[in-house]
Amino acid sequence: xxxxxxxxxxxxVRLPHVLDWLEAAQPDILGLQETKLTDEKFPSEAIREAGxxxxxxxxxxxxxxxxxxxSPLNDVMTDLPGLEDPQRRVLGAxxxxxxxxxxxxxNGKAVGSDKYEYKLGWLDxxxxxxxxxxxxxxxxxxxxxxxxxxADADVHDPEEWHEQILCSTPERKALGQILDLGFTDSFRxxxxxxxxxxxxxxxxxxFKRNRGLRIDLILTSPAVTAELRTSTIERDPRxxxxxxxxxxxxxEFAPDGSG
DNA sequence: ATGGTAGGCCCCCTA
Numbered sequence: 001x002x003x004x005x006x007x008x009x010x011x012x013v014r015l016p017h018v019l020d021w022l023e024a025a026q027p028d029i030l031g032l033q034e035t036k037l038t039d040e041k042f043p044s045e046a047i048r049e050a051g052x053x054x055x056x057x058x059x060x061x062x063x064x065x066x067x068x069x070x071s072p073l074n075d076v077m078t079d080l081p082g083l084e085d086p087q088r089r090v091l092g093a094x095x096x097x098x099x100x101x102x103x104x105x106x107n108g109k110a111v112g113s114d115k116y117e118y119k120l121g122w123l124d125x126x127x128x129x130x131x132x133x134x135x136x137x138x139x140x141x142x143x144x145x146x147x148x149x150x151a152d153a154d155v156h157d158p159e160e161w162h163e164q165i166l167c168s169t170p171e172r173k174a175l176g177q178i179l180d181l182g183f184t185d186s187f188r189x190x191x192x193x194x195x196x197x198x199x200x201x202x203x204x205x206x207f208k209r210n211r212g213l214r215i216d217l218i219l220t221s222p223a224v225t226a227e228l229r230t231s232t233i234e235r236d237p238r239x240x241x242x243x244x245x246x247x248x249x250x251x252e253f254a255p256d257g258s259g
Numbered sequence: 260a261t262g263g264t265a266g267g268c269c270c271c272c273t274a
Contacts, residue, residue: 245264
């Protein structure tokens with residue numbers, strides 16, 4: 001099974017990229033973030049024509065998440081338990097017996113800001129919910145734009161980003177507490193090239209200079225981790241015309257002796 | 260330390 005995550009920064013603008021990439025990469029499940037579309041404007045027809053079922057939770061202008069899958073999506077949920085929040089950042093669904101959770105973690109703006117406090121509170125609620133999900137499901141995959149670079153190896157210039165937003169110790173601790181539930185950062189389960197990133201700011205030619213961060217992650221529960229075959233960053237779509245500032249991340253897994 | 264680019268919306272907000 002091949003799963004993926006992509007912050008598209010407006011599905012309205014990026015739908016052609018998504019359709020092209022689905023055709024080329026053939027993922028079984030894809031989580032999208034920052035669709036920036038209300039549900040009535042979601043392009044479900046085009047996605048179904050591409051051969052995917054879809055569930056979505058959107059709002060006007062900001063945020064918005066969707067999950068595309070080859071197989072039906074069941075037990076869809078779109079809210080973190082214990083958090084009253086109009087921001088559409090979560091979509092969990094069960095697909096072929098796999099619990100697939102797609103996240104758009106708050107950005108946080110700047111360390112110490114109101115948005116930063118919201119981010120840390122959100123991550124706290126997320127951790128509690130993921131603990132409960134692990135009790136209900138053996139096979140869990142959590143994907144998304146985490147807006148946290150797990151370690152300095154995931155940052156183009158750790159000095160420049162030291163204790164800055166996306167890299168601060170409290171954010172990394174919050175992610176660490178999620179990993180401590182038993183999840184694996186699938187990318188780090190394999191040998192990887194250095195300076196491998198999933199997001200590059202549009203400004204200052206950051207992509208050309210590979211000044212990026214790895215903030216888009218695929219976390220696997222132990223049963224899935226045991227079956228992991230690959231976990232990669234698909235750099236190509238970031239080179240396309242009018243790209244998202246993020247590029248897709250992918251993981252593949254299969255039981256021994258199959259696939 | 261600052262600002263730059265992109266997207267959406269209504270000229271400013273978020274990232």
